[in-house]
Structures are given as C-alpha cells and as structure tokens.
Amino acid sequence: MLEFKRGDGPAFDELFARYKNALYGYIRRRVDDPGRAEEIAQDVFLALVRHRNGYEVTASFRTYLYRIAMNRIASEYRKRKERDPLPEETPAAGSDPAVVQQVRDALAQLEPHEREIVLLREYQGLSYDEIAQVLDVPVGTVRSRLFRAKMALKELLSPPRVAGSVEGVQP
Amino acid sequence: MMSHGVEHEELQAYLDRELDAGRMEEIARHLSACAECSAVVRDLQQVSAKLQSWQVEPAPASLRPPAPEAAVRPSAPVIETIPPTSRWRWRPMIMALSGTAVVALLILAVVIPNLLQSRLSVPPPPEEADKPVATFGTPAQSGAPPPPPAAAKPVEPQRARELARKQAAADQATQPPAAPAAADELAQRRMDEDFRKSVVAEGRQEADNKGEVAAKSAPAPAARGAVGGAGLMSAQSRANAEAEEVRRLIAYYVTLSVEVKEFTPARDQALRAVEKAGGYVSEAASAETPGQPRQASLTLRVPADKLPGVLAELRGLGRVLNEQLSTDEVTEQVVDLEARLRNSRATEQRLIAVLNERTGKVRDILEVEREIARTRQEIERMEAQRQNLMHRVELATVQVSLIEEYKAPLAPAPVGTATRLRNAFVAGWDDFAGMFIGLVFFFARRGLILLFWLVVLYALWRRLKPRLLRFVGSGLQA
Numbered sequence: 251m252l253e254f255k256r257g258d259g260p261a262f263d264e265l266f267a268r269y270k271n272a273l274y275g276y277i278r279r280r281v282d283d284p285g286r287a288e289e290i291a292q293d294v295f296l297a298l299v300r301h302r303n304g305y306e307v308t309a310s311f312r313t314y315l316y317r318i319a320m321n322r323i324a325s326e327y328r329k330r331k332e333r334d335p336l337p338e339e340t341p342a343a344g345s346d347p348a349v350v351q352q353v354r355d356a357l358a359q360l361e362p363h364e365r366e367i368v369l370l371r372e373y374q375g376l377s378y379d380e381i382a383q384v385l386d387v388p389v390g391t392v393r394s395r396l397f398r399a400k401m402a403l404k405e406l407l408s409p410p411r412v413a414g415s416v417e418g419v420q421p
Numbered sequence: 422m423m424s425h426g427v428e429h430e431e432l433q434a435y436l437d438r439e440l441d442a443g444r445m446e447e448i449a450r451h452l453s454a455c456a457e458c459s460a461v462v463r464d465l466q467q468v469s470a471k472l473q474s475w476q477v478e479p480a481p482a483s484l485r486p487p488a489p490e491a492a493v494r495p496s497a498p499v500i501e502t503i504p505p506t507s508r509w510r511w512r513p514m515i516m517a518l519s520g521t522a523v524v525a526l527l528i529l530a531v532v533i534p535n536l537l538q539s540r541l542s543v544p545p546p547p548e549e550a551d552k553p554v555a556t557f558g559t560p561a562q563s564g565a566p567p568p569p570p571a572a573a574k575p576v577e578p579q580r581a582r583e584l585a586r587k588q589a590a591a592d593q594a595t596q597p598p599a600a601p602a603a604a605d606e607l608a609q610r611r612m613d614e615d616f617r618k619s620v621v622a623e624g625r626q627e628a629d630n631k632g633e634v635a636a637k638s639a640p641a642p643a644a645r646g647a648v649g650g651a652g653l654m655s656a657q658s659r660a661n662a663e664a665e666e667v668r669r670l671i672a673y674y675v676t677l678s679v680e681v682k683e684f685t686p687a688r689d690q691a692l693r694a695v696e697k698a699g700g701y702v703s704e705a706a707s708a709e710t711p712g713q714p715r716q717a718s719l720t721l722r723v724p725a726d727k728l729p730g731v732l733a734e735l736r737g738l739g740r741v742l743n744e745q746l747s748t749d750e751v752t753e754q755v756v757d758l759e760a761r762l763r764n765s766r767a768t769e770q771r772l773i774a775v776l777n778e779r780t781g782k783v784r785d786i787l788e789v790e791r792e793i794a795r796t797r798q799e800i801e802r803m804e805a806q807r808q809n810l811m812h813r814v815e816l817a818t819v820q821v822s823l824i825e826e827y828k829a830p831l832a833p834a835p836v837g838t839a840t841r842l843r844n845a846f847v848a849g850w851d852d853f854a855g856m857f858i859g860l861v862f863f864f865a866r867r868g869l870i871l872l873f874w875l876v877v878l879y880a881l882w883r884r885l886k887p888r889l890l891r892f893v894g895s896g897l898q899a
Contacts, residue, residue: 266486274480288484296487301894346474353475371437372472378439393439397430403468 265311266295273319276374280323290326294319312376313383320366320384356406364399367392427451432462436469670810672749673725673817675732681739684715684825691719691821694734698727700816714827722816735821742824751810758807762800769796 274291281287297318357365366385370376378396382389427448434440435448452459681687688707695702704720723731736744772793776786836844864871 263486270480270484274484275477278477279475284478284481288481291480291484292487299487301890349471349474353472357472368472372469373475378434378437393434394430396437397433397465400433400465400468401429403472404464407468407471 262299265298269312269315270295272374273315276316276319276369277323279369279373281326286326290319290322293322297322310380310383312374313380316370316374316376316380316384352407356403359406360399360402363387364395364402367396368399368403371396427455427458429458429461432458433465436462436465668752669750670752670755670814672751672810672813673728674747674749675728675817675819676743676745676747676822677732677735677819678742678744678822678824679735679739680742680824680826682826684717684823687738688717688719688823690738691721691735691823694731695721695723698731699724700727700731703818714825716825717821717823719819719821719823721819721821723819725815725817728817728819731819735819738823739826749813751814755807755810758803758810762803762807765796765800765803769793769800772796 270291273294274287277287277290277294278284281290294315298315357368360368363385367381370381370384371378376384378389378392381392385392431440431444431448435445435452438445440448452462679687692702692705700721700723702719703722705717706719707715707717709715721731772789776789776793
C-alpha cells in the first residue's frame, strides 16, 4: 500500500489480486445479492485509490481495508432498511445448503458485535489485534466475546436432543 | 470461568494461537491432564469446523481494479455510501456552534443596551454644568440674540436656596438610580453657591450700614425706590432689600466668524459700528496670502449694554460661519476685593489717627508711616484690580474674524498634450520606483517576521496535512 501511495501503479494491482477474494467473501456473507456485493467491493477499492494519500502506517492494511468495508456494508444496510427492507440472513452459496442454512441461522441469533468478531476471525482470519482495531474495542473484549460467541454457537449448532427417550418413558 | 488455573476464554485463544509461547505450553500441559478443558477445546474446534462449511463463491471476474479516471472523478455510489454516522458527527458540531452563536447574540442584546444606557446616564461634570457658556456654533442658530449683557438679576438668598433644592430634586428625578451620588453632589454644589452669595450680600449690607461706600454698577431703580421709602421698613427688611442689590458681575466674550463679499467695506463698517457704540478696537490684524481669501482679525471692546446691537450689525456684514458666546462671572472676586479694600482703608485710617493723636519716639513714628505706606500700596493695587475687573464687565470682548469670499483666479493656460504625457510618464515612473522602494523597506522591516511565520506555518502544515487528509478521507470512505 505504501508503494502504491508513492505512485506505484502495479502495487495496487497486487493488492487488488491479493485481497479481492477475501474482501468479496466478507461482503458476500453480509449481502445476499452477488451483484450488490461486487459493487460494494468495487467501491471499497475505489475508496482505497482515492484516499491513498490519507493512508498511514498506523494499522495493518487489512485493518484499513476491512474497516472501510464494514462502514460500506453498514451504509448499505441502513439504506436498504429505509427503502427496501431486506432479510438480514438469506441463503447463500455453499457446500451443503442445509448446513449452511443452519450456520447462518445460528450466526443470525448472535449479538451483532459477537457475530462481527466471529466473521472476522473464522472467515477472514484476522488476528485479535486486527479485529480490535477494526471494531475499535480492546483486545481482551475481542477474546471474551469470541469465546462467548463460540460457546453460544456450540449450543445453536448442536443437533436437537432426541425426544424419544422422553417420549419412550411414556406409557 | 476459571478451571484449574486456566480460563476457558484462554482455550479459544490457545486454539487461535493468540497467547505467548509460555502460556501456550502451560495450557497444552493442562489439556493433557484436564478432561473438562479438553472437552471445551473439542467443542470449540467442532464449532469452527462447522462454521467453515459456509463458503462463498470467489470474487467474480467482472470485479476489476478501479480505473484511474474513476478514482479522480467522484461517482454517485461513493457519495451515497457516506454513512449517516458522518453526518451525525457533524450535527453536534453544527448544533454547538449554533447554540454558541445564539448565546452570544443574547449576551450582546442584554449587554449593549445596558452599556449604552449607562453611558447616556453619566451626568455632565459639575464644572461644565455650572459654566455659563453658550455656543452658537451653527449659522442657523446664530440669529438667536445673546442674553442681555450686564443682566442685573438680583439674587434672593432664600429663594435661591429653594430653587436650588427644587433643581436638585428635579435633577435627581431625571437621573437614573445608578448615579444618585453625582446628582446629590451637583445639588449640594448649587446650594452651597447660592448660600455663599447670600452671605456675601449680607456682609455687604453691614458694610453699607457703616457708611462706607462700595461703588457698584448702577443699582436697579426699583431697589432704590424700595430703599428710599424705608421709613416704615424694619431693619431686617431693609437689610434684605439691600441684599437684593447685589448683582452678578459678568464679563462677556464673543467669538464671531463672518464671511463677507467685499472685504474692505465690511471691515470699515465693523470699525464704525464699534466706534458708534462707544467701544474701541483693541487689536486688528489683516492677512493676504496669494491664492487664499483675505482675512482680518479684530479684537473689539464694546460696552456691555450695546453688545446686542453691535453683534447684530456684525452679523449683517455677511454669512456667519461661527459664533460663540462665553461668560465669566467675577462677582465673587469683586466682592472679595471690596471687603479687603474696606479693611485696608480702615487700617489706614486707624494708623493715620495714631500718627495724629499720639506722640512718641521718632522710630515709632517712622514705623507707623511705613505701615501707612504699605497699606496705601495694597489699597491702590486692589483698586487697580477692581477697576480692571469692572472694565471687563463694562466692556465686552468681541473677537471678529472677517473672511473674504474666495474667488478663484482665472486658470492658467492649459499645458500641451505632449507635456502632460511626459509629466504622466514621469509621475508613473516615480510611483513605480516608489513602489519598489516601499517593498524593499517593507521587507527590510518585516521580512524576518514574515520568514519566521512562514516557516512555522509550513512546519504546521507538513505535520497536520496527513491528519487532515485522513480525517476527510475517513469521512468519505465511511
């Protein structure tokens, strides 16, 4: 990013190639429409180009990138809620639709700040420090919220208890 | 949740390798021995594995790096994606600024009228309030006749005190509550002044009763008549009647500027008017400067009772540019001088009696004669002072400035175009050279200061520029 800031055009192409899938995946898990997700990803990269002079090495580039993306997605949600309410969680492409739907349902039941941490950690692979910078919270908070979210997901994702034992005792 | 010295939160951090190496080893050893924590770790791993089942498609091929021109020209979607949080960030600032402005306006609205009122309510200084000066500064007001000179307005002590009290009460009523002390002081000064005059009048009455003549300006016939028929009047009423004879002795000074059409006839007419009134010219000066109107400065001494007529005649000479009347009351000085004169004369009479009736040593006789001579000198000096004061009262001083209407001389022959063009070039060159010299002097005087501030501002800009750009950029990116 610093090379691109200094005017190195190919450096941005390398950044784009390196992060386009990860960024698109992050957005795609938040926006059901693939076309809209692509537009938002395009906007994020456009913002990077326009404001490259404002970038400083105070945080990692990934932090910078995901913070922009998070703000854009929040703006998208806000606009959609105002004009055309959209279901927060809709099925997206995945290996097993049933499992994916279960995962999404479980994630949808988490607190928003916990869900964000899970998404950034489990799918984007951000470190605790990076997540703390993106969300502007202490690292200890990230750790505790992630553990709480994972334990909640454990309950949400576990198969329903077999009711037969209970029913079986019935006469 | 704490279990065997290991927090369960640390187990997730352990899986994510977010602990330091020592702690990682401790937890690894603990997990080999603790079934409960091992179960938690397994649960966490299972959750992560299940989460990974949700994968999304890779970025479409249509997602390409933004074109450079698109980065230069803002597009609509980017503007639309500015989050409301940015707007909300500005809203408190705008509201705070608006609130500050409203408060400032309210304060100004309250403070300014009070300031104006307090300024307007400040009473004039007592000296100015008592000073008998009348100004006829504008020609429109110059037609107003001055008060009668040598206005013999009798002073009645009791009535004066009462009037002073009423005036003080009226002044106090018109004064705002903020300045009662000033009104009281003014009223007290007036009452003291009138009381002093009444005392002076009584003192004069006693002196008259002793038969010593104190020459005054002509007493009022009415008062004389009252005194003449005093056979039926008691001593007290006669004393009061005599006190009324005390007159204010006022010296008048007038300054008058008149613009006249014809200079010499006007000046001669002014001199004739003074001569006709029985006055004289104290000083006279004329000035004639090329390119300027002729001027004459006359100092006239005019009998006080003829002053209105003379002033009217002087005003008729032309257009009055300025007229100012001021007065100087010398009553107190004259009365004081007369009292001292009476004492000195009495002393002189006693010394003469001593010299005539008693015989003694030559040395004593010489001593008495020296004392008589000294007293005589004092008497003559005081008489001269009194005469001078009375002269100022009897003859008003008029300072007249006669200014001829300015008639511009015929303009000289116009200069040729070539000469004017040359002069214009010369003047332009002078201005040009003057500008450079001015710049050199300016930088010589202010250059170091300018350089200092330029360096400071440049350093500040270099330091703050990234932050400003980041601040603006974060708003747009958001």
